[in-house]
Amino acid sequence: MSTYEIKFSVNGNDEILAVRGEETLLRALRRVGYVEVKLSCEGGDCGACAVLLDGVAVNACLVFVAQADGCEITTVRGVGTEDDLHPVQEQLIEKGGVQCGFCTPGIVVSAKALLDENPEPTREDIQRGLAGNLCRCTGYKKIFEAVSAAARQMKEGGDS
């Protein structure tokens, strides 16, 4: 089976991978250890594998890894880690917007993408921005509250 060599950066780390043509970005990222990108439906329905590809939120299961050649990829751990949390992550903790945590990496990525584009989203904007991320635990209410609060926090942080 023929493989290609591709390069991309993940959370600022340069990666060189030998990939097969049919391999998805999701499978490739998990294969080399970025297991924070979650595998569930592999059909673009659940959003658990959302990553930023050159700043745009995509479902990694719908992108062939070869398409990511030369791109900058950001996973949830590129958005923030335990020691350096992004406001979206801080507020998901504070507002109770996380339960089992399986959908959360995708939620964080989608919410960051939303706030990067729209720093003052309404509840409806947030509902739309997260429409591709299924959560079975929370009923979404506390996630909406967290994203709203993160927007306020980022605005206040920016003003100071």
Add this chain to the structure above:
Amino acid sequence: MSERVVGRPHPIIDAAEKVSGATIFIDDLELPGALTGVALRSPHPHARVLNVDTSAAERLPGVAVVLSKNNTPDAPFGINHKDEAAFCREKVRYVGDEVAAVAAADEATAREALSLIRVEYEVLPTVADPFAALEPGAPLVHDSVAGNIANEFHIKRGAIDEAFEKADATFADEFHTHLAHQAYIEPTGCAAQWHPDGKISVWGCLQSVFLIRTFMLAPVMGMSADDFRVTQTKPGGAFGGKLDVKAALMAAMLSRAAEKPVKFMMSLEEDLIAMRPRMPVHISLESAWKNDGALAGKRVRIVAENGAYSSLSPAIMSSIALRTDNLYKTPAAEIQGRLVYTNIIPSGQMRGFGNVQATYAWESHLDNVADGLGLDPADLRLKNYTEKGDVSLHGWKIASCAVADATRYVVREMDWKAKRARGGKGRGIGLASCIHVSGNKGFSVELGPDDTDPSSGVVRVDEEGGVEIWSGESDLGQGATSVMAYIASEVMGIPVDRFKVPPTDTGYMPFGMGAFASRITLIGGNAVKLAAEDARRNLLDAAAEAMEIPADELEIVEGEVRAKALPERKMAVGEVVRRVGSVVEGEGKWLAGGDVLDKEKYGNPSTTYSFSTHGAEVEVDMETGVVTVLGVCCGHDPGRVINRLGAEGQVEGGVVQGMSYAMMEGLAPLEGHLRGKNFHDYLIATSMDAPPIEHDFFESMDPYGPYGAKGLAEVAINPITAAICNAVYHATGGARIRTLPVTPERVLEAIEEARI
């Protein structure tokens, strides 16, 4: 209520690792050298297995082992009936039934090997419909089970015939529920590692690490439960579906045969066709009433769809049959239940354990009754609710109850009287209530070590002042172990952020039955509370020696042992532990109250009971039948809230999950084949569907609960379906949804029916 921790809002204790993607779920677990395990599943709902030829698959390079009926023992397992084998033997009984399994070097090789397995089937007539399955001469799903009846009962309690003879009014209805999946986002999987001493380690997204050993792994593999060390990986959602996980058996059997570690991860499609979704049920109700709205008696007839194998289905049917009788003062009842084998995916438990279905039917019926009697539906309920101190018709002892307060709250907050008066023209409101157990003694007989439903906890304080809690009760992600940490923090005077609760592990943790039947907060919480009290005593005794102050003159505040009279004399708990020279720990054990039910299903199955009332406001497009839930308002009685943020999350999650079940979900079996195979055809609620939710808690301060707390997981979902259906009924001037889910087609049919 002067508690420092209990009752306040706290983030769950593992929230930071979860939001940063650091949590290790089963598919993230690294096992060096692990093989990939996959199953060959039946493509037929019903067929005789004439021959399984695995020779070509075994010859494929990279394949370590192929298992099938040819090389595994005939050791059936099952909780209520031993009716399922690891691999199909004489027959396959549903699409998805495991026929063979392969462990290979990688997934591609394993899947190629599956394609090389030749199975010769003789296709048999499919028994898809439960009523057809009951007809004389119907094909048998299990050749040894006459009439396809997996379980049946007929109970008469109280003067039921007289109740109907002397009634001022009687009402009758039929309701039908659908096959719906737990639809957790993490597909199910397990890993296993065989060790040269013959023992096996198993990891997985499991609700109960202890029970999976005793009812599945040990009996099928001919080993003792102690030969398995089972460790939970945090489940990415469970909702009942990860109690009965055959992936654990597949991984363990493949690992033993290959003598190598094996990971067995199911795809979402496999999960949707081969796990244990919520039981479909057909419920006929008749009820007898006095003109003043007093319930006189009820008759219930149930046909429940078992699917191909039984698992916990008899217990689920029992729950459907009896539960709602205990929510209202019911003087007499007659209950008949028949559980029917079919060639459909085995049905099972999902959040509510049958009570979602039962509550949908009974609470929908109640609004029809209220209409017939000319009474307000809220008033009818308030007149008949059970109360603290009651012993129900079936022997349930109501130790605490605030359901009436919850209902009055919903009525007040929703502006009930005004909106009820306005109703119709496509806008309406409805409500429904429920009762639920906090643990169920019945499970301890079938699944536990004996009939005591025990739980134990160990609380260990280390030399840095950190505290670890070991409990056999698992967290499914909703914060159960966080509740334990808050309880222990309250008892011990040590800040919450010093606590850790690792996932359950049979290797070193004390026994617990695990997460189901809303049992963790009450049963596990009490055990941990006792353990924390013991640890606190031991800490104070050690500090007394180190500080040369009597223990009764010491207290623990903010992680420091202080002399009550001289607060400047203090010692950090970590320092106390260092002085002792080892870990300071405490142990606690708590046995659930209640009884094992007798043969007539009489008795008090749980220590105590929780309640809730859900209200919904809907808009119905009378032309298209589309229903929009405009808002939900609900009141819950969880005894006492331990963690307000977590409790709110349980409620909001339960409501949306219930609404999703009611309105859009369904595996839609057609002649034994399921339609939902991914999240684009098995729809669950998205952020766009989530309605505004207002809610509050009505704390009945249960006498048995830790700080008065009882279960909340299932009362959070049970009533919402009926609340929505009752709101649709109100909005449309009488369109009654008798078959779930509430699709536009069904709403239009019901509107048409109501016009006639």
